[in-house]
Amino acid sequence: MGEKKIVRRIRVNLDKCNxxxxxxxxxxxxxxKPKYSSINPARSRIRxxxxxxxxxxxxxxxTDYSKAACDGRRVYTVNGKEYSECSFCGTVCPARNLxxxxxxxxxxxxxxxxxxPPQKEPLCVQACSLDALxxxxxxxxxxxxxxxxxxxxxxxxxxxxxxxxxxxxxxxxISQKSL
Amino acid sequence: MRYAETGYTLEVDLSRGNIERVETDxxxxxxxxxxxxxxxxxxxxxxxxxxxxxxxxxxxIFSAGLLHGTPIPGANRTAVNTISPQTNLLAHSLMGxxxxxxxxxxxxxxxxxxxxxxxxxYLWINNDKVEIRDASHxxxxxxxxxxxxxxxxxxxxxxxxxxxxxAGENRVYTASIxxxxxSAARGPGPVMGDKRLKAIAVRGTKDLNIARPAELFNLCxxxxxxxxxxxxxxxxxxxxxxxxxxxxxxxxxxxRTRIKDYWSEELQERWTNWKYDNxxxxxxxxxxxxxxxxxxxxxxxxxxxxxxxxxxYHMAAFKELDFTYEILPFTMEYGLDSYSTPQVIAFGIExxxxxxxxxxxxPDFPTDSGERVFYLMEKIxxxxxxxxxxxxxxxxxxxxxxxxxxxxDHNTVKKFEQLPIKLGKLNPPYFLMIATGEKMxxxxxxxxxxxxxxxxxxxxxxxVNKWKEVVPDDxxxxxxxxxxxxxxxxxxxxxxxxxxxEAMHFLDDSLGLCGFLSSFRGQFGGGVVYHVNNMPEIxxxxxxxxxxKEGLWKTFQRIRNMVRAVNIxxxxxxxxxxxxxDHWAVRDHEFEQQLLxxxxxxxxWTKDGIPTKETLDSLDLGFVSEEFLQRGILTGNEGTPSxxxxxxxxxxxxxxxC
Numbered sequence: 001m002g003e004k005k006i007v008r009r010i011r012v013n014l015d016k017c018n019x020x021x022x023x024x025x026x027x028x029x030x031x032x033k034p035k036y037s038s039i040n041p042a043r044s045r046i047r048x049x050x051x052x053x054x055x056x057x058x059x060x061x062x063t064d065y066s067k068a069a070c071d072g073r074r075v076y077t078v079n080g081k082e083y084s085e086c087s088f089c090g091t092v093c094p095a096r097n098l099x100x101x102x103x104x105x106x107x108x109x110x111x112x113x114x115x116x117p118p119q120k121e122p123l124c125v126q127a128c129s130l131d132a133l134x135x136x137x138x139x140x141x142x143x144x145x146x147x148x149x150x151x152x153x154x155x156x157x158x159x160x161x162x163x164x165x166x167x168x169x170x171x172x173x174i175s176q177k178s179l
Numbered sequence: 180m181r182y183a184e185t186g187y188t189l190e191v192d193l194s195r196g197n198i199e200r201v202e203t204d205x206x207x208x209x210x211x212x213x214x215x216x217x218x219x220x221x222x223x224x225x226x227x228x229x230x231x232x233x234x235x236x237x238x239x240i241f242s243a244g245l246l247h248g249t250p251i252p253g254a255n256r257t258a259v260n261t262i263s264p265q266t267n268l269l270a271h272s273l274m275g276x277x278x279x280x281x282x283x284x285x286x287x288x289x290x291x292x293x294x295x296x297x298x299x300x301y302l303w304i305n306n307d308k309v310e311i312r313d314a315s316h317x318x319x320x321x322x323x324x325x326x327x328x329x330x331x332x333x334x335x336x337x338x339x340x341x342x343x344x345x346a347g348e349n350r351v352y353t354a355s356i357x358x359x360x361x362s363a364a365r366g367p368g369p370v371m372g373d374k375r376l377k378a379i380a381v382r383g384t385k386d387l388n389i390a391r392p393a394e395l396f397n398l399c400x401x402x403x404x405x406x407x408x409x410x411x412x413x414x415x416x417x418x419x420x421x422x423x424x425x426x427x428x429x430x431x432x433x434x435r436t437r438i439k440d441y442w443s444e445e446l447q448e449r450w451t452n453w454k455y456d457n458x459x460x461x462x463x464x465x466x467x468x469x470x471x472x473x474x475x476x477x478x479x480x481x482x483x484x485x486x487x488x489x490x491x492y493h494m495a496a497f498k499e500l501d502f503t504y505e506i507l508p509f510t511m512e513y514g515l516d517s518y519s520t521p522q523v524i525a526f527g528i529e530x531x532x533x534x535x536x537x538x539x540x541x542p543d544f545p546t547d548s549g550e551r552v553f554y555l556m557e558k559i560x561x562x563x564x565x566x567x568x569x570x571x572x573x574x575x576x577x578x579x580x581x582x583x584x585x586x587x588d589h590n591t592v593k594k595f596e597q598l599p600i601k602l603g604k605l606n607p608p609y610f611l612m613i614a615t616g617e618k619m620x621x622x623x624x625x626x627x628x629x630x631x632x633x634x635x636x637x638x639x640x641x642x643v644n645k646w647k648e649v650v651p652d653d654x655x656x657x658x659x660x661x662x663x664x665x666x667x668x669x670x671x672x673x674x675x676x677x678x679x680x681e682a683m684h685f686l687d688d689s690l691g692l693c694g695f696l697s698s699f700r701g702q703f704g705g706g707v708v709y710h711v712n713n714m715p716e717i718x719x720x721x722x723x724x725x726x727x728k729e730g731l732w733k734t735f736q737r738i739r740n741m742v743r744a745v746n747i748x749x750x751x752x753x754x755x756x757x758x759x760x761d762h763w764a765v766r767d768h769e770f771e772q773q774l775l776x777x778x779x780x781x782x783x784w785t786k787d788g789i790p791t792k793e794t795l796d797s798l799d800l801g802f803v804s805e806e807f808l809q810r811g812i813l814t815g816n817e818g819t820p821s822x823x824x825x826x827x828x829x830x831x832x833x834x835x836x837c
Contacts, residue, residue: 018463018470021277022252022403025466029250029396036392039248040284042384051336052359053323053481055459055474097335102384126400129407129468 002141008112009136010125012059017132019057021048026127030113042102045110046124049087058087059124059133062099065107065153067160069095092157105161106154182390183249183721184208189287189309191302193374194235194294198309203288209724210799213245213288215271216689216738218260219745221291222269223803228748232264233350233373235295241282241341241379244691248283248387249721250399252406253696253708255280255465257341257358258688263366264373265352265572266594268746270366271618271688274341275464275471276358278381279691281339285383296375299348303333304381314377319345321512322357329380342378343371344514346560351570353519353559353596357511360462360472360483364516365595365619390723398720402708406468411645411704412696413469414486417461420451425487431494433525434590434599450500457504464693471695477501480508487598487622488517494599495521496552506552513560518620519572519596524555526573526587527565535584540565572596590759593751595619597759604666605763606630607673610771611778612680613758615788617742617751626699627683628655628676632662646705648712651679651732670774674781682735686714689738737798740790744803747812753779753788776820786820789813 024041031045032038041047045062070093074085092099092107099108113122120126121135148156159167190199211217218240230236239261246254257279263270282290285306292302301314317325326340339358346354347368354368389395406412416422423442430437457477461470474483484507492510493502510517528551530536531544538544541564545551558566568576573596577588590597592613598621608628609621616624627649633639639660647656658672668676683698687709694700697709709717715726726734743751756775760766779786783794792815795804807813817823 015460018461018468020463020465020467022466022468025250029392032386032392034392036250036389036396038386038388038392039250040384040386042284043386052462052474053327055476055481057460097337127403129403130470 002143004139005142006137007140007142008122009138010061010112010122011134011136013132013134014058016130017048017057017059018130019048019050019052021050022127022129023059023124023133024048026123027113030115030123040102043108045099045108047098054081056081056083056087058083060088060090061110061124062092062108063090063110064092065109065157066091066093067157069093107157109150109153180388181205182388182723183245184213184288185283185286185385185387187287189290189304191290191292191309191311192294193292193296193300193311193376196311198311200287200307200309208245208722210734211738211741212686212689212718212734214242214689214691215258215260215273216685216734216741218242218258218289219269219738219741222260222262223741223745223748226262228750230262232262232267232370235293235374237262237293237370237373239292239367239370239374239376240289241278241292242289243279243282243287245689245718246721247279247691249389250396250466251692251717251721252399252403253464253467253469253693254691255467256687256691256693257282257363258691259356259363259367261367261370262749263352264350264369265366265575266619268593268749268751269617269742270370271623271742272356272363272365272367273623273688274356274358274361274363275693276361277339277465278341278358280465281381281383283383283387284385285381286385290379292374292376295373299375299377301329301342301378301380302376303329303338304379304383305333305335305338306383306385317377318348321345322514323512325378326359329378333380333382335380335382338380338382340378340380342514343368343376344512344560346513346515346570347372348377349560349562349570351515351559351562352572352575353516353523353570355514355516357514360474360485360511361464362511362514362516364518368514368516389721391720395717395720398717403468406696406708409704409706409708411706412700412708414471414695415703416486416489417469417471417473420447420454422447422450422490425490426494428600429490429494430599430601431497433495433529433587434522434597434601435525435529436497437601446499453500453504467693467696469695475504475507477504477508482508482511484517491517491521492552495525496548498549502549502552505549506556509553510556513556515556515560518598520556520559521552522590522596522599523559523569523573523576524552526576527555527569528552529587530580530584533583533587535580535582535587536565589761592758593617593619593755597621597762601761601764603764605765605767605771606665607668607670607774608676608680610758610774611673611677613762614756614775615677615778616681617746618684622699623684623694625680625702626694627680627701629659629702631665632659636660642705644705646701649701649705649707649710651682651711651728655679670777673774674778677778678781681739682711682732685735685738685742686711686731690714690718733798737800740795740798740800741803743784743788743790744795744800744807747789748806748810751788753786756788780819780821783819785813785817786823789817791817791819 024044027044029036049058076083125133125135242258259272299314303310322342322344325342341358350369350372355362355364426441459474462472471485574594577584612624687698701707792804
């Protein structure tokens with residue numbers, strides 16, 4: 001069983017990417033508070049995985065947080081070029097330093113630039129003048145699922161990192177201080 | 180809070196291993212913007228004229244532009260400045276890519292490197308953590324191999340790396356600093372080698388603040404759209420395969436031979452196939468939608484090039500494009516400038532053919548011109564035998580070789596190799612630009628006003644239609660509309676054109692903008708995205724600094740005179756300001772000197788090309804005039820050529836000399 005839903009999709013054409021990382025710039029600007037007030041690609045929820053010598057430029061977007069790195073990885077050969085599976089993976093995991101808030105280390109997640117009023121397209125797509133990133137909305141039947149909100153994702157990663165006990169103690173301490 | 184800039188300079192003393200993060204005075208930004216502007220001020224203040232380029236006291240400065248790291252598209256060219264061993268003057272050097280913006284995100288506007296490391300090291304900048312690390316295992320390694328190894332050992336694939344290859348390590352004067360497929364040439368490579376600094380790796384994850392965020396971001400979206408749609412910005416050579424211009428008009432070999440009917444359709448088709456059959460991608464620099472860099476994989480070797488860099492080696496060797504594809508992977512790994520190096524090599528070959536260099540100097544010298552280029556390249560990067568002399572560039576090598584070799588140094592200005600252009604009639608603005616320019620290459624000086632008149636009024640009107648938005652003053656439109664013959668243009672126009680052309684480069688190089696979007700590109704197509712009419716608003720939105728067009732123009736003049744002050748202090752004078760004798764076939768010494776006088780007048784410089792006290796003081800450069808007075812460079816009574824009291828000698832001549 002499932003329900004009909006509009007799925008927002010970003011198409012990525014690797015052949016059209018010139019590796020400029022304008023998408024990262026725009027994402028970090030949009031998610032700055034106040035909006036556009038600072039730029040920092042390390043905070044971006046899209047990153048162009050780059051290896052110039054291998055001619056590898058793969059824009060990927062931050063998806064889910066995982067406390068463990070996967071224990072096996074594939075290496076793909078596409079048109080004679082080798083890509084690690086990680087180059088296509090948006091999971092925030094301990095295997096690499098990607099999609100983590102530079103200050104707190106907490107995981108970042110792409111929210112497709114939710115805004116009020118809504119943006120016509122996510123900012124990374126708006127910033128890509130080469131159509132390496134394009135946006136479309138399609139209707140799909142999806143299984144119902146509970147959407148973890150940002151707080152829950154952040155908290156879960158902290159629990160994974162420090163254990164429930166430590167987090168509970170800290171929470172109690174902070175609560176007392178702010179009372 | 181500082182906007183668009185971080186407000187910090189990273190000071191690294193390689194002799195003592197001392198590293199400091201130093202807060203900068205915001206006043207410096209108001210006066211010199213950033214990039215090369217501030218670097219020139221630092222070199223003036225801190226490198227006395229008696230300091231040799233290969234002295235620990237020489238500084239090597241990597242500067243982000245003022246607009247690097249902001250949303251402004253195409254703000255990514257890093258300036259590298261030092262005192263060049265080849266010219267003994269300020270080295271003007273720029274590289275595209277990602278280095279400057281990353282440096283900003285690491286929290287620094289520039290790196291000032293002094294001293295000399297006891298052994299080969301590299302610098303690792305990771306936000307606030309900065310280390311000088313051993314690089315002995317990277318000795319002799321190619322630049323891309325070095326980049327790869329550094330990223331791996333730091334476990335930081337996102338680090339941006341600028342490195343020298345074997346040429347830089349061996350202090351070859353034409354060595355470049357390589358970063359990705361970009362490179363910084365014209366002086367800093369050998370100085371980096373002298374300081375035993377193999378590479379700089381930088382990773383930054385800090386915020387860069389914007390003064391008026393929403394307005395700037397919206398403006399950038401519009402600029403980006405214009406850039407993407409326009410053929411008037413970026414490197415047209417990346418898409419236009421008709422390169423008859425360089426091959427039919429530029430001189431081959433040692434800037435000697437023109438082949439006016441070289442180009443053909445058959446050749447174009449063949450070369451186009453070579454390119455596209457072997458091209459992996461056309462790449463851009465940070466936050467720029469243009470695709471100026473052709474990345475090629477040829478016979479299993481990867482390399483990148485842009486613009487005229489695709490022609491220099493095969494034109495030096497009288498070969499075809501495939502020769503350039505053969506050699507570029509090597510010159511790139513060695514870290515060699517592809518503008519000056521082929522000229523030094525062609526000069527060596529010519530000396531051999533003339534019998535000035537012999538088999539004793541060049542044992543087993545091949546007969547094939549392409550093999551000869553490879554032979555000399557390998558000798559030069561290792562400073563082996565004759566390579567040790569040629570590694571000092573054409574000017575110095577000619578004098579070291581002697582025996583008539585000086586006459587073969589026919590294409591240098593201020594001891595630096597020029598583009599191999601040999602033409603018929605004098606082009607007055609070009610006379611001024613080549614003579615008085617201090618960026619050493621015409622591509623870094625020309626660019627806003629077209630090189631040639633357009634034949635019909637209709638064509639001129641069509642050009643002016645786009646160009647009118649970017650001109651600083653309508654007088655340029657009038658001059659262009661009335662311009663019929665290349666050599667027939669008023670001195671007034673020649674002076675103003677030179678000034679405007681230079682203005683755009685000096686602003687770009689301080690703001691960190693790319694010349695393909697701005698200073699170099701207006702001459703072709705007219706529709707650049709950055710110009711003096713929109714730069715003030717862009718700077719204000721990013722930095723919060725209030726600046727208008729007049730203020731920006733004054734800032735240009737200040738930076739221009741600051742750069743000149745560095746060189747005047749080191750002894751540069753009017754006598755050094757002359758294009759190669761054979762640059763034009765038809766010369767008129769009297770006219771040229773009159774034009775030079777008028778230009779010095781226009782710029783507020785003395786008859787010897789020194790900025791007057793009045794000029795310096797009016798540009799808030801009182802500290803320069805003070806030092807010039809102390810050093811006896813100025814007396815304070817000088818005027819410009821037309822206002823100068825005639826010297827005794829001139830009075831004698833006027834009165835007949837007897």
